Amino acid sequence: MEKERGKKKKQKGTMFKRSLFAASAVFVIGATTVAAQNSDYFSMFFGHEGNAMDANQNSIKASKIVSGIEMEVEETIIGGKSALIIVSFEKQDGTAFSNNVKVPALELDWKQNASYMVDQQMTEDHKKLIAMFDIDTTKKIDGKKLKIMANKLVDESTDKVIADGPFHLSFEASESSSSKTIETNINLALSDAELSLQTINISANGIGVEGTRQDGKTGELPQSTPLLKVTTLDNHTFELKSGSTSTTETGFKWQFNLDEAGERLLLSNENIKSVTIDGHTIEVTKE
Known part of the structure; x- marks a missing residue:
């Protein structure tokens, strides 16, 4: 397993991703503050291209509250053996995070071979930490049960634990209607x-x-x-x-x-x- 600040590459079996973000300025390493309103979460990672994705994405709205933090699967784009999954973390009391809050360990738990990368960004109002999973698998994802796991939320500037987990959230994947x-x-x-x-x-x-x-x-x-x-x-x-x-x-x-x-x-x-x-x-x- 290789780790980079703010971006991770996970592997199981014989799958691999090759230069997925090579020479790319689309994904910014680290928890960059980017404006996002309503459900424009894909635009946080893809810029203006993400604004036109309403017809291609599914709103899952599976959620769970742990240690005063609501973890929610917001949106997915699923086609064949690949997927983009948006997950958010928000304080239950509605207050803002500091700018340096991150999840040190974000994992996809699925019994099939899967390779994925994760990026995290903070919304402009600091009220939601948004994570995006970019996934390849050996089998079709539609109809399968997926689990997203996070260990804790930490302020990276002080190493202070903001909320201790574990956070585990399962949901059934649904292929996008336009796929x-x-x-x-x-x-x-x-x-x-x-x-x-x-x-x-x-x-x-x-x-x-x-x-x-x-x-x-x-x-x-x-x-x-x-x-x-x-x-x-x-x-x-x-x-x-x-x-x-x-x-x-x-x-x-x-x-x-x-x-x-x-x-x-x-x-x-x-x-x-x-x-x-x-x-x-x-x-x-x-x-």
Whole structure:
């Protein structure tokens, strides 16, 4: 397990995330103060892109109070084997936190193999500490029971414990209504692998491409990635880069969720007309 200040990478099994936030200014390390009103929590992590995500996210509203702190699963974006989960911590009496409050240990407890990263930010009024989980798994997440765990809230400037846990909150994952799964059959030859692609998962969290190796190296993840381009309904075309490569029960998955500059983004997936992978076009929405 690798740890960085304000951002963590967790691994189980043989999954890994590769350069998920490389060269990205979207996620700010540390508990940065960012304006957020109502349910604009995704905009805290993705800027203006997060403001347009209302149609793509589910409001879970599962909550639990421990030591005077309400822990709540606010919103999720789930598609196929990837998810974004927003969790908040708020004082029950409605008073503000200091700017340096963090949760030292935030965990996803799920019995399946999962790889995830976590970032924490404070709302502008200091009344909510917001955490976002960015998750890849080996199985579809929809309908599964997930548990978020936190050990305590601490003022990092003084090491004073603001509220002692543990905080454990379980909820049932529900796939976003705008997410799409498309079955395909594409044979792909990369520099290091012969592959067959079978499933395309499209959500605001990016485009997941699942497949299997056809060169006998079933225990190895491909090290290279194909060229993936997205065409919108107004015929604008742009490239997406892979932010992670992970194992699945039958093979592997690329999650394409970085722009051409390597910055993390959210997709307005309802406006996608087609996806092209190394010249193979998959129709997503008919005009």
